[in-house]
Amino acid sequence: MHAHTALPYDQTAETEWSNIVLATPEVCRATLDSLMGRDAEKLASYFYQHMLGHPQARSFLTADAVQQRLHQSMTRWLRSIFHHPMDDAAGIVAHQRLVGEVHARIQLPVHLVSRGARLLKHHLRLALAQEFDDAQIRAQATAYAEGLIDLALELMSVSYERNSQREARTDEAYRLFAIGQNVGVERERQRAVLMEWANEVMVALHCKSAASLPPLRKSEFGMWFHHKAIAMFEGDMEVEQILDIIERIDNVVLPLLRPRDGARGAVERVSDLQDEIDNLKFLLSTLFERNLEAENGRDALTRLFSRRFLPSVVSREINVSQKRNTGFALILLDLDHFKQVNDTHGHEGGDLVLQQASALLLSSVRNGDFVFRYGGEELLVMLVEVTAESARRIAELIRSKFESTPFSLAQGHSVSVTASIGVAMFDGHPDHQYLIKRADAAMYEAKQSGRNRVVMAR
Numbered sequence: 088m089h090a091h092t093a094l095p096y097d098q099t100a101e102t103e104w105s106n107i108v109l110a111t112p113e114v115c116r117a118t119l120d121s122l123m124g125r126d127a128e129k130l131a132s133y134f135y136q137h138m139l140g141h142p143q144a145r146s147f148l149t150a151d152a153v154q155q156r157l158h159q160s161m162t163r164w165l166r167s168i169f170h171h172p173m174d175d176a177a178g179i180v181a182h183q184r185l186v187g188e189v190h191a192r193i194q195l196p197v198h199l200v201s202r203g204a205r206l207l208k209h210h211l212r213l214a215l216a217q218e219f220d221d222a223q224i225r226a227q228a229t230a231y232a233e234g235l236i237d238l239a240l241e242l243m244s245v246s247y248e249r250n251s252q253r254e255a256r257t258d259e260a261y262r263l264f265a266i267g268q269n270v271g272v273e274r275e276r277q278r279a280v281l282m283e284w285a286n287e288v289m290v291a292l293h294c295k296s297a298a299s300l301p302p303l304r305k306s307e308f309g310m311w312f313h314h315k316a317i318a319m320f321e322g323d324m325e326v327e328q329i330l331d332i333i334e335r336i337d338n339v340v341l342p343l344l345r346p347r348d349g350a351r352g353a354v355e356r357v358s359d360l361q362d363e364i365d366n367l368k369f370l371l372s373t374l375f376e377r378n379l380e381a382e383n384g385r386d387a388l389t390r391l392f393s394r395r396f397l398p399s400v401v402s403r404e405i406n407v408s409q410k411r412n413t414g415f416a417l418i419l420l421d422l423d424h425f426k427q428v429n430d431t432h433g434h435e436g437g438d439l440v441l442q443q444a445s446a447l448l449l450s451s452v453r454n455g456d457f458v459f460r461y462g463g464e465e466l467l468v469m470l471v472e473v474t475a476e477s478a479r480r481i482a483e484l485i486r487s488k489f490e491s492t493p494f495s496l497a498q499g500h501s502v503s504v505t506a507s508i509g510v511a512m513f514d515g516h517p518d519h520q521y522l523i524k525r526a527d528a529a530m531y532e533a534k535q536s537g538r539n540r541v542v543m544a545r
């Protein structure tokens with residue numbers, strides 16, 4: 088195994104920058120410098136006019152303040168890359184990275200940046216055609232201008248990518264933090280504040296002097312949901328449904344309940360409010376139940392890692408594997424004829440088997456390996472730092488343990504359960520989903536070819 092040291096990225100970029108400059112005759116550089124001194128502002132205006140015509144770009148550019156600031160910084164940027172570009176190559180390189188960071192923060196799509204650069208280069212080509220009669224010099228000046236813009240763009244993209252990945256990681260870490268910190272306590276608290284708000288509405292309703300009813304969106308519950316729950320439960324479909332209910336309560340149900348509508352109508356409509364609150368409580372408890380299970384990333388029945396962290400864990404291992412040049416494997420295991428176990432011994436019996444199967448897997452792998460509950464009766468092991476040969480050996484060992492171990496049920500009964508296993512070695516493909524699919528296909532083949540066997544993925 089040999090460790091790669093990081094490429095001297097900054098130095099390479101600086102050298103490349105200098106090389107482009109040094110390869111260009113002084114007359115071309117001086118012309119571009121003065122061209123920019125004179126025309127950079129015009130160029131920036133041309134740039135924005137065109138970009139505003141693009142519907143997706145428009146959403147990033149329409150605010151006046153943004154236009155003014157971007158116009159200025161675009162003008163400055165154009166001047167800076169062509170003004171004495173040898174004096175401070177390190178500074179110029181660092182600046183391009185900073186621009187990439189900003190683009191990542193605002194999630195500016197890369198294709199829009201490329202489009203902008205294409206427009207600029209086109210315009211510069213036209214401008215340079217006017218500056219030079221000599222075809223060779225013109226070609227050199229154009230190559231110089233395009234070379235620097237391309238390199239600047241490349242530098243922006245590198246830091247763009249690095250920063251968007253960091254942002255994604257931070258999001259996930261925050262989500263886990265929010266879940267880990269709050270789920271148990273928060274569930275009780277939020278039930279209580281929701282009921283408090285409902286009580287306030289009732290009190291206001293029965294007190295004829297009440298001019299308006301307290302909106303749910305502005306209540307303790309509404310504020311918590313909009314600012315914290317959205318992060319905690321991101322990606323769960325109930326979030327949108329709850330947001331819809333909050334909006335409906337505030338904009339439809341409450342206005343119809345106002346005391347001035349007359350007592351009779353209002354009383355009839357109280358049941359509408361009650362229905363919406365019941366819906367809300369149901370959705371909320373579904374959300375909390377699911378996320379309580381996910382607390383600490385564990386599945387509630389088996390205590391294995393839950394599937395939702397599989398992408399993060401496998402992606403991280405792919406990075407490690409690429410850096411250190413080590414292999415790793417996924418073992419996907421599906422219990423055979425598990426429906427029969429449930430049918431014969433009840434769901435509780437099935438649950439007991441699943442728990443023992445999980446314990447069996449945990450006792451068959453090393454500390455650094457990961458075991459997930461992948462689906463109902465599907466378990467997945469990630470073996471780190473293994474060769475294909477030892478991955479197959481471990482999978483075979485697991486298979487034979489299943490075959491020879493009786494699983495205990497209630498009242499001294501037991502049942503035999505075998506497993507079909509697919510093994511996929513990491514083959515360098517950077518997409519974790521692709522690796523999981525290969526393991527899945529191998530497992531399917533194991534089922535098809537008779538069950539209770541190990542198949543290596545192709």
Ligand SMILES: Nc1nc2c(ncn2[C@@H]2O[C@H](COP(=O)(O)OP(=O)(O)OP(=O)(O)O)[C@@H](O)[C@H]2O)c(=O)[nH]1
Pocket residue numbers: 388421422423424425426427429433434435436437438441462463464534538
């Ligand atoms: N007890 C219990 N059963 C589960 C759980 N999750 C999934 N199952 C059951 O697992 C069974 C899976 O059945 P199928 O996918 O039809 O496959 P199978 O019977 O295992 O047959 P093959 O996979 O083709 O060998 C279903 O009956 C599910 O209800 C669980 O958490 N507990």
